[in-house]
Amino acid sequence: MGIKIETSLSTFADFVGQRNKLQIEPHRLALLAGNPLSPVAIIAPYGGGKTNLARLLIKAYCCPYRTSTGDPCHTCPTCLEQGPKHNGAGWFHRHFEFDCTRLNKADIRRRLRAVNCEDGTAVCWDEFASLGASTTKMFLKTAEDFAGLFIIAMTSDEYQTMLPQLYDRMHKLCLTTPSVEEITDFFVTKNQKKWNIATDRDTLQQMVERTGCGFRACQKTLQVAANMIPPVLDRNLLDTLLPITDRPQQCCTLSGLPDNIDYDE
Numbered sequence: 001m002g003i004k005i006e007t008s009l010s011t012f013a014d015f016v017g018q019r020n021k022l023q024i025e026p027h028r029l030a031l032l033a034g035n036p037l038s039p040v041a042i043i044a045p046y047g048g049g050k051t052n053l054a055r056l057l058i059k060a061y062c063c064p065y066r067t068s069t070g071d072p073c074h075t076c077p078t079c080l081e082q083g084p085k086h087n088g089a090g091w092f093h094r095h096f097e098f099d100c101t102r103l104n105k106a107d108i109r110r111r112l113r114a115v116n117c118e119d120g121t122a123v124c125w126d127e128f129a130s131l132g133a134s135t136t137k138m139f140l141k142t143a144e145d146f147a148g149l150f151i152i153a154m155t156s157d158e159y160q161t162m163l164p165q166l167y168d169r170m171h172k173l174c175l176t177t178p179s180v181e182e183i184t185d186f187f188v189t190k191n192q193k194k195w196n197i198a199t200d201r202d203t204l205q206q207m208v209e210r211t212g213c214g215f216r217a218c219q220k221t222l223q224v225a226a227n228m229i230p231p232v233l234d235r236n237l238l239d240t241l242l243p244i245t246d247r248p249q250q251c252c253t254l255s256g257l258p259d260n261i262d263y264d265e
């Protein structure tokens, strides 16, 4: 049996990057106090974990067994029934997740009305920027009066498309790209605690740099290393998997968060 390289985001403490942690902290504290900051706009770079963060906030809000750190338990039916497949599920609080790229104006109106009829509901509108201005106008009143947790999520290069009046009404949660050091620290710690791949900090940092800080690419690299017998990540393997090329690093696609939670899509 090989080791599965998972970088699941299961707690608020899992978030990589000091600036991201500072952003998230007020939301965690508000959840702990039983009064979530809402409505909230999660704005993150592409691949920066906005959907994962939305799901963690929703889980933490809806879970009846929230821990003393404000994290969800991950084992109760409410926690397990996550993602769009389970819309309407939940024990104390029902939860919904909508992909705005798949909804037309009539769908939105219907869903806004439905979720607004109940107290204590959590709802995430993902890929919000795909909606036009005339559609997002419908959100103005609902977002403000919503009794529960209301989240919209979009990428950083798209948030300017949001109506200024709507933007004004939201608590902003802006994720940014962590530093090479921070991402390396994350992998060093995870490896020490869980994977035990024979490697060193220098090699891991090289991996982070060569992937342009791409979490997904790092994860795939580590998975190959974990499958070696015995599991090892050295410079030779790195040169094979991530050869240095003249291709510019895609530093704009940096990922702030692990992105492999096994939710059904």
Ligand SMILES: [Zn+2]
Residues within 6 Å of the ligand: 063, 064, 065, 066, 072, 073, 074, 075, 076, 077, 078, 079
């Ligand atoms: Zn739970």
